[in-house]
Amino acid sequence: MNKKIFLNETDIPREWYNIQADLPTPVPPPLHPGTGQPITPDMLAPIFPMNLIEQEISQERWIKIPHEVLEKLYMWRPSPLYRATNLEKFLDTPARIYYKNEGVSPPGSHKPNTAIPQVYYNKIFGIKRISTETGAGQWGSALSFACNQFDLEAKVYMVRVSYNQKPYRRVMMETWGAKCVPSPSPETSAGKKFFEENPEHPGSLGIAISEAVEDAVTSKDTRYALGSVLNHVLMHQTIIGLEAQKQMAMINKYPNVIIGCCGGGSNFPGLSFPYVRDKIYGRDLQVIACEPTSCPTMTKGPYVYDFGDTAKTTPLLPMHSLGSGFIPAGIHAGGLRYHGMAPLVSRCITDGLIEARAFNQLETFAAGLTWARTEGFIPAPETNHAIASVIEEAKRAKEEGKEKVILFNWSGHGIIDLAAYDAYLAGKLTDYEMPSEEIERLVCDLKRC
Ligand SMILES: *Cc1c(COP(=O)(O)O)cnc(C)c1O
Numbered sequence: 001m002n003k004k005i006f007l008n009e010t011d012i013p014r015e016w017y018n019i020q021a022d023l024p025t026p027v028p029p030p031l032h033p034g035t036g037q038p039i040t041p042d043m044l045a046p047i048f049p050m051n052l053i054e055q056e057i058s059q060e061r062w063i064k065i066p067h068e069v070l071e072k073l074y075m076w077r078p079s080p081l082y083r084a085t086n087l088e089k090f091l092d093t094p095a096r097i098y099y100k101n102e103g104v105s106p107p108g109s110h111k112p113n114t115a116i117p118q119v120y121y122n123k124i125f126g127i128k129r130i131s132t133e134t135g136a137g138q139w140g141s142a143l144s145f146a147c148n149q150f151d152l153e154a155k156v157y158m159v160r161v162s163y164n165q166k167p168y169r170r171v172m173m174e175t176w177g178a179k180c181v182p183s184p185s186p187e188t189s190a191g192k193k194f195f196e197e198n199p200e201h202p203g204s205l206g207i208a209i210s211e212a213v214e215d216a217v218t219s220k221d222t223r224y225a226l227g228s229v230l231n232h233v234l235m236h237q238t239i240i241g242l243e244a245q246k247q248m249a250m251i252n253k254y255p256n257v258i259i260g261c262c263g264g265g266s267n268f269p270g271l272s273f274p275y276v277r278d279k280i281y282g283r284d285l286q287v288i289a290c291e292p293t294s295c296p297t298m299t300k301g302p303y304v305y306d307f308g309d310t311a312k313t314t315p316l317l318p319m320h321s322l323g324s325g326f327i328p329a330g331i332h333a334g335g336l337r338y339h340g341m342a343p344l345v346s347r348c349i350t351d352g353l354i355e356a357r358a359f360n361q362l363e364t365f366a367a368g369l370t371w372a373r374t375e376g377f378i379p380a381p382e383t384n385h386a387i388a389s390v391i392e393e394a395k396r397a398k399e400e401g402k403e404k405v406i407l408f409n410w411s412g413h414g415i416i417d418l419a420a421y422d423a424y425l426a427g428k429l430t431d432y433e434m435p436s437e438e439i440e441r442l443v444c445d446l447k448r449c
Contacts, residue, residue, distance in 0.1 A: 137169025237270025
């Protein structure tokens with residue numbers, strides 16, 4: 001029995017998988033907030049390069065990965081598939097637990113899987129500079145790394161609470177040559193409003209997105225990049241699941257349960273969508289998306305048309321949402337604090353292809369510690385949500401006496417998040433459950449899908 005299953009570089013997937021070709025119910029179109037009509041591709045042209053807009057709306061099942069992109073992905077891909085044998089023993093479970101280790105990339109998470117292609121497509125379109133936002137700093141690091149690889153400038157608006165909590169993320173971005181400012185910043189009109197009210201405003205992803213979009217549409221040769229939520233981002237991440245399918249085939253295994261954590265919804269569909277395709281065509285399979293109880297987008301947010309940002313400048317997207325006015329509690333899983341959920345993931349939840357679960361902060365850190373003390377690697381606080389669910393499922397398998405195969409996405413390492421572990425170990429972290437009345441207030445005037 002192998003602890004790790006490696007795929008040869010020559011066997012890396014050559015195409016991304018686009019689930020839009022197989023969905024039983026198509027995703028409703030994004031709407032223009034003024035007219036309420038579906039938006040047209042040219043309306044997005046000031047924000048994204050046309051080659052990525054074409055991917056966003058494509059209905060083709062397979063899209064070829066350019067050679068120049070593969071060359072960069074080889075720096076850490078194919079990523080290893082591991083079996084969590086120590087955790088299995090510790091839990092005394094008949095379940096077999098496998099995971100894709102996405103912490104092996106230079107920035108330490110799955111995010112460069114899309115940062116690399118996004119920067120590449122911007123570059124061949126003639127773009128010189130990219131603006132973006134970052135929550136916990138992982139997307140900002142990934143985009144900075146990718147811009148450096150392709151010689152583009154990067155400007156990152158980082159949610160202030162994380163900017164203060166995680167100074168080393170900023171240092172990573174600066175090491176790769178990017179500029180990073182705390183958001184809300186006085187540099188954009190979207191940020192200025194909040195900054196002048198309160199220079200220590202904690203910020204939110206929604207505000208940071210408004211700032212980065214404004215920067216892109218008002219600066220020369222600049223476009224905006226988003227690290228999650230959008231269709232093309234999810235598609236770039238499917239390389240994880242396509243590799244996993246080959247690796248699982250090498251050991252003659254097929255998962256019964258697939259698990260991942262969801263912020264905007266990119267690493268989880270990255271692993272699960274190639275398998276959700278099998279489920280659409282009749283395979284019996286459980287697919288579980290995990291989130292924090294403090295940001296219960298999928299478990300409590302209604303399926304509505306909502307803005308992607310706080311300043312309400314983006315098109316209306318069909319998604320599970322807590323409302324674009326949502327300001328999250330200061331939990332440490334910064335990457336799981338977005339108010340919305342990717343339209344493709346939202347659609348799959350509504351169609352019953354995926355189920356969602358919420359976990360409290362303390363339970364997720366307890367799971368992370370169990371992981372670190374069995375499998376060794378220290379997981380990102382976001383990843384701990386998936387691990388909490390894996391442990392729950394492995395215990396259930398023991399109760400039921402079933403030899404289930406669990407596959408999950410180990411989305412990133414937590415070496416830059418040690419301040420969060422420090423706070424947990426010192427007993428300073430608390431649980432927070434978002435009250436239903438608060439959600440009702442934030443979403444009451446949104447149109448249901
Ligand atoms: C950003 C991030 C997430 C959440 O984002 P998704 O787009 O939902 O994948 C999860 N884990 C890690 C390590 C991250 O950096």
